[in-house]
Amino acid sequence: MLETYSDAIHFADESLSQDILPLCKDTASPEPDRSRRKILVVDDQKLIADTIVQIFQDAGFEAVAAYDGWSALEIAGRLRPDLLLSDVLMPQMNGVQLAIAMRRNHPETKIVLFTGQAGISEILLEGKEKGYEFELLPKPIHPLKLIERIKEQL
Amino acid sequence: MESTSPVQPKSAFGNNARSSPSASERPGTEPDAIDARFHLAAIVESSDDPIISKDLSDSITSWNNAATRVFGYEPEEIIGQSILRLIPPELRHEEDRNFETLQTGQRIEHFETARLRKNGERFPVSVTISPIKNAEGRIVGSSRIVRDISNRLKSDESQFRLAAIVDSADDAIVSKDLNGIVKTWNLAASRIFGYTAEEMVGQSILKLIPDNLNYEEDEILRKLRAGERIDHYETTRRRKNGELFDVSVTISPIRDESGRVIGASKIARDISQRKQFELLLIQSEKIAATGRMAAAVAHEINNPLESLINLIFLARQDSPEGSKAHKLLLTAEEELERVSHIARQTLGYYRETGTPAEVFLHDLIENVLTVYNSKIISNSISVAANFNDLQKITVSKGELLQVFSNVIANAIDAMNTGGTLDISTRNFVGPSGPGIQIVISDTGIGIQAEHLPRVFEPFFTTKGNMGTGLGLWVTRQLLESRGGQISIASNSSKKNSGTVVTIFVPFARPQPNMSAEQKNG
Numbered sequence: 001m002l003e004t005y006s007d008a009i010h011f012a013d014e015s016l017s018q019d020i021l022p023l024c025k026d027t028a029s030p031e032p033d034r035s036r037r038k039i040l041v042v043d044d045q046k047l048i049a050d051t052i053v054q055i056f057q058d059a060g061f062e063a064v065a066a067y068d069g070w071s072a073l074e075i076a077g078r079l080r081p082d083l084l085l086s087d088v089l090m091p092q093m094n095g096v097q098l099a100i101a102m103r104r105n106h107p108e109t110k111i112v113l114f115t116g117q118a119g120i121s122e123i124l125l126e127g128k129e130k131g132y133e134f135e136l137l138p139k140p141i142h143p144l145k146l147i148e149r150i151k152e153q154l
Numbered sequence: 155m156e157s158t159s160p161v162q163p164k165s166a167f168g169n170n171a172r173s174s175p176s177a178s179e180r181p182g183t184e185p186d187a188i189d190a191r192f193h194l195a196a197i198v199e200s201s202d203d204p205i206i207s208k209d210l211s212d213s214i215t216s217w218n219n220a221a222t223r224v225f226g227y228e229p230e231e232i233i234g235q236s237i238l239r240l241i242p243p244e245l246r247h248e249e250d251r252n253f254e255t256l257q258t259g260q261r262i263e264h265f266e267t268a269r270l271r272k273n274g275e276r277f278p279v280s281v282t283i284s285p286i287k288n289a290e291g292r293i294v295g296s297s298r299i300v301r302d303i304s305n306r307l308k309s310d311e312s313q314f315r316l317a318a319i320v321d322s323a324d325d326a327i328v329s330k331d332l333n334g335i336v337k338t339w340n341l342a343a344s345r346i347f348g349y350t351a352e353e354m355v356g357q358s359i360l361k362l363i364p365d366n367l368n369y370e371e372d373e374i375l376r377k378l379r380a381g382e383r384i385d386h387y388e389t390t391r392r393r394k395n396g397e398l399f400d401v402s403v404t405i406s407p408i409r410d411e412s413g414r415v416i417g418a419s420k421i422a423r424d425i426s427q428r429k430q431f432e433l434l435l436i437q438s439e440k441i442a443a444t445g446r447m448a449a450a451v452a453h454e455i456n457n458p459l460e461s462l463i464n465l466i467f468l469a470r471q472d473s474p475e476g477s478k479a480h481k482l483l484l485t486a487e488e489e490l491e492r493v494s495h496i497a498r499q500t501l502g503y504y505r506e507t508g509t510p511a512e513v514f515l516h517d518l519i520e521n522v523l524t525v526y527n528s529k530i531i532s533n534s535i536s537v538a539a540n541f542n543d544l545q546k547i548t549v550s551k552g553e554l555l556q557v558f559s560n561v562i563a564n565a566i567d568a569m570n571t572g573g574t575l576d577i578s579t580r581n582f583v584g585p586s587g588p589g590i591q592i593v594i595s596d597t598g599i600g601i602q603a604e605h606l607p608r609v610f611e612p613f614f615t616t617k618g619n620m621g622t623g624l625g626l627w628v629t630r631q632l633l634e635s636r637g638g639q640i641s642i643a644s645n646s647s648k649k650n651s652g653t654v655v656t657i658f659v660p661f662a663r664p665q666p667n668m669s670a671e672q673k674n675g
Contacts, residue, residue: 045457051464058471116456140459140494143467 037154039063040081040109042072042098044090052085055143056150069093073101081109083154087139088115099134110153114139207286207297208237212249215295224302226272240269242276256285256296269300277304326422329408332379334359334371337417346424348394359420362391364398378407378418391422399426463490510550515590515659516541516579518551522558523577526566534572543579543590547661553632554659557640560625561594561655567617568598568653582658586637589660600646600653609642633657637664 039061043049049065056063064079066072068090076084084102088095099111116139137149198205204221208214214237217229225232225240232239238246245267252262262283269279283298320327326343330336336359339351347354347362354361363371367390377384384405391401401422408417470483516539523530523537530537565575574597582591601609601616608614610630615623626642633640638659645651 045461047461048457048464051461051468054468055464058468116460139456140463140490142491142494143464 036060036062037083038079038081039083039085039150040066040072040076040079042066042069042084042086042090042095044068044087048087052143052146055147059147061150069095069098069101072098073105076102076106076109080106083110083112083150085112085114085150088113088136096132096134100130100132103132111135112137112150112153114141116140201299203302204300205297206237206240206300207295209295210293212236212238216297221300224271224300225269242268242270252283253296256283256293259285261285266303277302278307279303323421324423326424327419328354328359328422329417329419330359331417332375332415334375343422346393346422347391353394364390364392374405374418378405379415381407381415383407388425399424400429401425459490459494463487463494466490510548510663512546512548513551513554514546515543515549515554515592518554519558519562519577519579519592522555522562525559526562529566530575533566533569535566535569535575536573537575537577540576540578542581543592544581545590545661547590547659548663549636549659553636557629557632557657558592558594560629561657564625565594565596565598565653565655568596568600570598573597573652584639584658584660586660587662589638589658589662592657592659593654594657595652595654597652600651601642601644602646606642606644610640633659635664636660637662 039056041049041052041056041063042065043052044067046065046067049067053063053065064075064081066075070093072084072086084099086095086098090098093101095113095115099113102109102111112135114137135149135153137146141149198216198218201218201220204224205216205218206214206221207216214233214235217227217232221232222228238249241249248265248267252265255262262281265281265283267279267281268276270276280301280303281298282301283296285293286295286297288294320338321341323340323342326346327338327340328336328343329338336354336357339349339354343354344350349361360368360371370389374384384403387403387405389401389403390398392398402425403423404421406419407415408419410416466483466486470480470487473479473483519539519541523539562575562577569575576595577592579590579592582589584591605614605616610626611623612627613623614627626640630640636659638657640655640657642653642655644653
């Protein structure tokens with residue numbers, strides 16, 4: 001059901017969303033595995049980072065927020081996250097630069113980027129030129145869908 | 155030559171007078187006759203036009219000052235010579251004809267012909283010839299007044315040229331007097347306003363001015379009397395058929411020799427077409443701006459939307475199931491999802507991954523059909539698929555998914571009470587080269603003829619509140635940025651309604667410098 005819902009959320013026409021949205025009623029169930037996965041959430045918008053952390057925690061993950069690339073790297077050194085979820089467009093260090101740094105320092109960490117802007121191709125190209133390719137999610141994204149995509153990565 | 159007066163006129167009246175017996179044989183009348191003669195001589199001398207007389211043998215018998223000036227001969231060299239010396243050879247026969255006319259006692263007036271000056275130069279003249287009769291009334295010769303009309307012809311010529319210029323102009327050129335009465339009306343004016351020259355000359359110019367703009371005429375006349383010009387003044391005028399249209403008018407005063415303003419010349423350019431183009435330009439600018447603005451707005455709101463979605467979700471998780479708060483938050487979540495949907499659509503951003511991949515288009519279509527399966531069943535729609543795209547094509551999966559989703563969703567919406575959804579794909583060679591053609595047709599209610607040209611317009615929808623009006627617009631943007639095309643045909647008549655959407659995607663990706671912005675702003 002979630003599968004159908006998630007695909008529909010991608011490109012359902014507004015006339016159909018009335019049928020499909022009621023599926024939102026599903027609530028996230030906690031991860032059943034023993035070791036809780038650790039997720040580092042980075043966004044210069046504090047509200048976004050904090051709400052996503054809360055959502056991940058409710059879903060059974062261990063989640064920590066950072067609001068810029070430097071502190072993210074610092075926290076990652078201590079936390080050793082399983083996954084990094086980072087906004088792309090941030091001042092000083094953007095998400096791609098952070099991701100490349102994470103790859104170098106913590107190659108085992110999965111990386112997912114997300115952004116509200118389409119014109120990030122140049123930034124992604126920067127990563128591509130260095131041989132990196134990252135999973136990209138659109139903003140805004142429904143929490144359930146976000147969780148699902150993250151689970152796919154882990 | 156004997157003379158009884160100290161004043162000797164330079165030109166002689168010739169032998170005719172002296173050979174006439176009466177004059178010299180009446181000593182009693184001599185002083186009066188002589189006075190009269192000199193009076194006449196003076197008149198002839200003071201004439202601006204050449205006056206020449208000849209006898210019956212065509213010998214010139216008198217030659218005045220003006221004749222000397224115009225022809226170049228002095229009297230002594232021409233008197234006694236044949237008048238034919240002054241006439242171009244091919245015109246000499248005219249003299250005979252003239253003589254016949256004179257025989258009947260008639261004058262010949264303003265006869266236009268040509269003469270020769272002493273230097274051989276030919277020039278146009280207007281000649282008035284009168285017979286000279288003796289006392290018995292017998293014609294003994296003729297006298298002619300020769301007017302050099304070369305200047306008049308020149309000015310006629312330039313007048314004709316000016317008239318031709320005015321008539322060949324594209325703009326209406328109209329002249330009027332200070333009472334607003336039309337004096338001249340050129341061809342373009344007839345074409346533009348619809349009135350012929352006969353219909354307008356002598357009429358008031360107010361005939362062309364819409365009633366609510368009549369005050370303009372007073373204002374114009376006031377300025378003209380002050381000697382001012384009116385340049386490229388944009389206003390509205392009225393054609394013969396009543397149609398109002400936009401013009402650009404330039405009005406200049408017409409002055410007489412003393413510089414007094416006696417009327418006005420008006421050049422009116424029909425700018426209705428230009429205005430139409432301007433409107434279209436503004437419209438397309440608006441649409442382009444809408445695109446740009448939408449992108450900017452969407453980008454600005456995506457972050458707050460993300461926060462909102464998260465906050466409401468968390469709040470809903472926290473509220474007891476079945477509680478009022480829970481229900482309200484659920485509704486809020488749904489509304490928010492709708493807003494997000496619009497934001498995602500207007501952004502034109504839709505990528506799961508950053509790079510395009512090689513896919514079979516029919517796989518993407520199957521994907522979409524699966525998603526809409528429940529709706530297809532509930533609407534009693536039967537699906538016929540004919541997939542003949544035998545080649546993979548490099549596309550952005552997310553973008554093409556959105557394209558097919560928009561089109562198929564429209565088809566499903568058009569068939570509320572059942573119908574057939576026909577989808578076919580095949581290899582095809584389009585104008586930009588080989589690629590894949592997809593045809594999606596339905597037997598739904600169709601799109602009305604007056605709506606059809608507008609379906610790709612942003613914010614145009616036939617779905618009332620349910621539609622954002624952005625689906626097809628975004629679809630076309632996505633396709634065109636990939637170098638593809640989309641076209642829609644539809645029939646909304648009750649019997650045979652349905653819509654056919656044809657999509658083409660070329661194999662070759664467009665060059666990097668051909669951005670979506672360049673194509674559609």
